[in-house]
Amino acid sequence: MTDFRNLFDIRIKNYFRHHNHFDDLLSVILFNGRQDTRIRLIQYVPTVKSTVLLTTNETIERTRDHLTHVMIDGKHCYVGVEHQSYNDKTMFQRIMEYDYLDYLQQYHDYQDSHGKKKIKKIITIVIYYGEEDKWKGARNYEDMTMDAPRKFERYYNVRFMPLIEMAKLDESKFTNKDNYNLVKGLKMLYGKIAPDNDFKVSHEVACVLGALTHDKEIYNHIEQQKGDVNMGQYVLNISKKARLEGKEEGRKEGLHEGVINTLLQQLQSKFGKLSPKTIYQIQTSNDEQLHALTVHILNMNSEEDVMAILING
Known part of the structure; x- marks a missing residue:
């Protein structure tokens, strides 16, 4: 059986390794597509992190989807993006671990440089591509905790996970054609807008959308195409059986x-x-x-x- 989750992960990571795709995405999700805010992607940061815990001297390793060093209006920071095609209840804790390891690695560099190499702040955004309208996992520790004394409200350290539902974005905000088609295609795929028989997209976008159909025949058909792919009604109006299989996989x-x-x-x-x-x-x-x-x-x-x-x- 085709592992569509893994297939989607591979496709979406490769898709957003293109600077023009990633820059345009950040512009829309962080600044609503405003052109007066200058985003400069300086470099992609290695996503496999292996570091030593300060308390136990234990080595741990994690791999995130994307981490980039960006400069926004002349200021530096790291922006991480995680792509999810399904509801993952462990996602918030995973984000906390990713950010902690990246901060810890920077802290080691800070110490080694005697304070000269300053630590860059990190934000990590989760982008949800799933069919269900609402993310059901926790987005902070507050969602998982019992009632606590209000006296200490301003002292609790409960982090928040920014989450974007891709199919709810306004595709007209994107200046990159591929990103525009990706969001529009998601809306067609999930029945939010009517399929367009003349809807043509790049092969890369078509493969991302194809992985989300959970239909092996459709995906193989798309993958074998060359150049732009017609993602019209005959492709996006996928069978009920395939959709049910995808939901059953999510249940398992x-x-x-x-x-x-x-x-x-x-x-x-x-x-x-x-x-x-x-x-x-x-x-x-x-x-x-x-x-x-x-x-x-x-x-x-x-x-x-x-x-x-x-x-x-």
């Missing part, structure tokens, strides 16, 4: 995440706070590994037992 993903969350709660209740390495290993485990962990959970005596079962089965 939700069940998988539920098992992970339950296991984490049980293990933390048994062993106390888990190490980031153990949490990451559980979150990236497949169904077979999680099942083995569930079967043996009562017989475990330490985190080492958890890791042994996940690695050795």
Whole structure:
């Protein structure tokens, strides 16, 4: 079975590696397409981060979609973008980890340069391309916490995750033709506007939209085309069966995440706070590994037992 989520991830990351696509996207989502604000993309920053935690001296690694060094009206910062084709309830925590690692790496550079290499502030924006109208995951810690004393309201450190729903953007705000067609195509795909039989897009945009159809035949047809692709009604009016398959895949993903969350709660209740390495290993485990962990959970005596079962089965 074709892994459309992975396919979409590959396509969308490659699409926004083009500076003109990325600059135009930032202009619209940050400044509503205003031309009087100058955005200069200086460079793409490596997205695989491996660094050492200050408290435990433990090495951890994470990979984000895009991180760019930009200059806006003469001021420097980092802008990260994460692309999501489905609701991911762990997204907020992942963003916190990405930003923390990038700040930590900059902090090490700051220390090594004796304070000469200043730290750039970071914003990370999640862009949701899914069919469902509303993002259902948490966007800050506030969404997940119980009522707390109001006296300390201004002292709580609850970060906020900026989130953009791509299909709700106004395509007329984009100056880049590919970005305009991407948003318009999403709206056609999800039935927000009527399909246009003469709707032609670049091959790159067509492949991104094709990955979102969850239809192998349609995607293969698009991928084999050369030059511009007609994304008219015969392509965008996809079968009900394919849409249902995509939703069923999302349901299974939700069940998988539920098992992970339950296991984490049980293990933390048994062993106390888990190490980031153990949490990451559980979150990236497949169904077979999680099942083995569930079967043996009562017989475990330490985190080492958890890791042994996940690695050795």
